[in-house]
Every structure is written in structure tokens, then in C-alpha cells.
Amino acid sequence: MSSPRNGRDSPVTLDGHGPGTGWGGLLAPRLAQFAAVARHEHVTRAAQELGIPQSSLSRALARLEADLGVALFARRGRTVSLTPAGRTFLASAERALAVVEQAAESVRSDADPASGKVAFGFLHTLGWETVPGLLRAFRADHPRVRFALIQDYGEAMLDRLRAGELDLCLTSPVPGPESPELVARRLDEQRLRLVVPEGHRLAGRKRVRLAEAADESFVTLERGRGMRSILDTLCARAGFTPRIAFEGEEAETVRGLVAVGLGVALLPPPAIPRPGVHELAVTAPRAVREIGLAWPAGQPETAPVEAFKRFLLGRRGQLLPG
Incomplete structure (x- = not known):
């Protein structure tokens, strides 16, 4: 993507950042300010809602228009109204703000101790009986925790852990010192x-x-x-x-x-x-295979992930039915 440019054909920069930030980095901090002014059609009232000085808000709007190279507002004293370009920009700005709000709510919901989500991987051979029994036992005390369940073979699941797609996985063989980016604990063994x-x-x-x-x-x-x-x-x-x-x-x-x-x-x-x-x-x-629990090393865990990990570690030696 080419960098936004000002009237002197030089890269526009955001305060505290170097050139080449791009439109996303340039505009994101100002969308809420622009939307507030559009909603109130009054700079002072918008500044009060946002909790910033009116002068700071006026300068931010002026710089936004200068960076875009279009007038977003028609000014009449203390009041303002959107220009046709401003109305077009407002529709996209509101959609962008809604997406950010939805994303924030989603990650907050996933981390909620009572109703958050755990991305859990396991071997195909554990899917018939072992994993359903584990989930039923865990949900008896954590009934609102949600799960994203992934079945795969061992090495593929470890790759998903490394990529951040999984929080925890039951796997075999159990990864060892050759995978320092992962932590693993042996839980049980299965006779072949x-x-x-x-x-x-x-x-x-x-x-x-x-x-x-x-x-x-x-x-x-x-x-x-x-x-x-x-x-x-x-x-x-x-x-x-x-x-x-x-x-x-x-x-x-x-x-x-x-x-x-x-x-x-x-x-x-x-x-x-x-x-x-x-x-x-x-x-x-x-002839046995070891079953272990693995998770990424040094990665912060949400409360639901931590609770489910403690539950699984507490099943050491009793993981498999019978």
C-alpha cells in the first residue's frame, strides 16, 4: 500500500510514528473523534463527550481533512454539518468502529472466567470416549465455558499450538526438550x-x-x-x-x-x-503410547484455559477410561 501524502507530496506521519504508517494506522485514532462531531454537529459538545479539550479536537479534525485532502465538515460558527464527502466517510467510519467494538467484546467474552472459550485439540482416537467424558466432567463445575474442538494427528496439533490456533492439546508422542517453545506433561499411557x-x-x-x-x-x-x-x-x-x-x-x-x-x-x-x-x-x-498435555510456553492464559489445564493435569494416571 502506498503511504498517504500531504499537499507537499511527502509521507504523512502519525504523531510518534515514522513515515509509511498507512491509512489504517493514520486514521484509526481519529475515527471516534470524527464520528462524535458528526453525531453532535457541534465541536464543543463532542469534545465534552470525548473528554478532551475543544482545541485539541478542532486541530485533530483539521489535520484529518488535510491528510485526506477533502472537506468533511461545513462550518457555521460553533456548529458543523457533514459535506457529501463527510457523509460517505462517516458510513465507513461507523462500520469500522462497530467492527472494532465487536472484536473487543469477542476477546473479552473469550477471557471471561465463567463463560470464556478454550481452543482444545486432541487425537482422533481420543474423540470417541475419552474427550467427551472429560468435557462432561469439567462442565459439571464450569457449565458456561465454551470449547472450540479440533481433532488432528499429533505433529499437526503441535504446529497449531505454535501458531496460536490452540490453547491446549492432548497428543502423542509427548513433545520433549526438542520443542522448547512448548510445555508438555505426561498424563497417561495406553497399551497397544x-x-x-x-x-x-x-x-x-x-x-x-x-x-x-x-x-x-x-x-x-x-x-x-x-x-x-x-x-x-x-x-x-x-x-x-x-x-x-x-x-x-x-x-x-x-x-x-x-x-x-x-x-x-x-x-x-x-x-x-x-x-x-x-x-x-x-x-x-x-507396547504402549504415552498421552500428554501440551501448551505454548510463556503465553498468558485466560481464566477458562487455566481452569481446564488444571483439571486435565489433575487427571494424571486417570485420563483414559478403564
């Missing part, structure tokens, strides 16, 4: 299962060593997902590299692929048992 189709050679078993599946084709999540990283790590500990047949975006799709015989999978337990599959406890290596 080897999922096989009905009729599979292992389907009659309750437990299995992961090495017993070394010759199987695996159905898993895409690279970059936390569960994919866990699968690769556990298979390496078991002494083999998994042969990947299919990759999906979320756990229940993977279960469906297992159910129709397209491979086996390593997954957290389902909220609702899935027909067509059998799930075995993995005895070696120890």
Missing part, C-alpha cells in the same frame, strides 16, 4: 494391541510377541503420525522391519482394512469393539 482379522492364525490367542508377526503385512497410519513412529520403533526392537501394505489417516479405517484381511495392525484399543477383528495384548516389547 496387535489387531488381526478373524480366522487369522493368531486369532485364537490372547497374547503375542510382536516378533511373531514379522512375516505379516501391516496396515498402518501414514508417515509423520505418532502411531506410525511407534510401530517402526517397536518392530525394530522386535528385530524386524514391518512390511507395509496399506497406509491410512485414522485408526478406525485401519481396523476396517484389517477386518477384510488386508493385513495386521498395531493400534490403541477401540472405544467400541469392531466386528471382524481379534485384538491381542503385545507382551514383548512393551
Whole structure:
């Protein structure tokens, strides 16, 4: 955007700012003054409403007209009336002031201790049972707090935290010292299962060593997902590299692929048992994923966010149903 210019074709500046401020920075402090004078059609009464000296208001209006290069008011003694250009400018000024007022009310409402908003992210696999139960328990004591709920995979949620789109998230793996811009606390761990189709050679078993599946084709999540990283790590500990047949975006799709015989999978337990599959406890290596709470380091928190964070931290070891 080009800088507003005055009659001498040099950049107009706002008091205390350098050249190149732009029309938004130049005009914003004066819109309420202009609107007040337009409303009263009298500089003295407008100055009284605004709580500033009449002389200061008169100078501000004169400078506004000089910067715009148009007359906004026709002056008749102590009274003023809008020119056609002034009426056009007033309509836009009032819309701009209304938008600012609405934005201020919105952020004040979001920070209200009783009825503010929390932007909360969580893994898809926690959305069936865990998160609804947590929200119900929290809302028993905070019934008016509102939530913006985001489901995503772990790394994507951490990126949203860094970008300021989320206040808190439940994620796995739990970020560590490699992410100093985030704070994280381990809350619980979830045992993983080897999922096989009905009729599979292992389907009659309750437990299995992961090495017993070394010759199987695996159905898993895409690279970059936390569960994919866990699968690769556990298979390496078991002494083999998994042969990947299919990759999906979320756990229940993977279960469906297992159910129709397209491979086996390593997954957290389902909220609702899935027909067509059998799930075995993995005895070696120890197969778990950690679930943690993460939030941006050093960022001021509203009262609702702080309350929900304390609530979640208080569920350490009891986060997951059962």
C-alpha cells in the first residue's frame, strides 16, 4: 500500500510514528473523534463527550481533512454539518468502529472466567470416549465455558499450538526438550494391541510377541503420525522391519482394512469393539503410547484455559477410561 501524502507530496506521519504508517494506522485514532462531531454537529459538545479539550479536537479534525485532502465538515460558527464527502466517510467510519467494538467484546467474552472459550485439540482416537467424558466432567463445575474442538494427528496439533490456533492439546508422542517453545506433561499411557482379522492364525490367542508377526503385512497410519513412529520403533526392537501394505489417516479405517484381511495392525484399543477383528495384548516389547498435555510456553492464559489445564493435569494416571 502506498503511504498517504500531504499537499507537499511527502509521507504523512502519525504523531510518534515514522513515515509509511498507512491509512489504517493514520486514521484509526481519529475515527471516534470524527464520528462524535458528526453525531453532535457541534465541536464543543463532542469534545465534552470525548473528554478532551475543544482545541485539541478542532486541530485533530483539521489535520484529518488535510491528510485526506477533502472537506468533511461545513462550518457555521460553533456548529458543523457533514459535506457529501463527510457523509460517505462517516458510513465507513461507523462500520469500522462497530467492527472494532465487536472484536473487543469477542476477546473479552473469550477471557471471561465463567463463560470464556478454550481452543482444545486432541487425537482422533481420543474423540470417541475419552474427550467427551472429560468435557462432561469439567462442565459439571464450569457449565458456561465454551470449547472450540479440533481433532488432528499429533505433529499437526503441535504446529497449531505454535501458531496460536490452540490453547491446549492432548497428543502423542509427548513433545520433549526438542520443542522448547512448548510445555508438555505426561498424563497417561495406553497399551497397544496387535489387531488381526478373524480366522487369522493368531486369532485364537490372547497374547503375542510382536516378533511373531514379522512375516505379516501391516496396515498402518501414514508417515509423520505418532502411531506410525511407534510401530517402526517397536518392530525394530522386535528385530524386524514391518512390511507395509496399506497406509491410512485414522485408526478406525485401519481396523476396517484389517477386518477384510488386508493385513495386521498395531493400534490403541477401540472405544467400541469392531466386528471382524481379534485384538491381542503385545507382551514383548512393551507396547504402549504415552498421552500428554501440551501448551505454548510463556503465553498468558485466560481464566477458562487455566481452569481446564488444571483439571486435565489433575487427571494424571486417570485420563483414559478403564
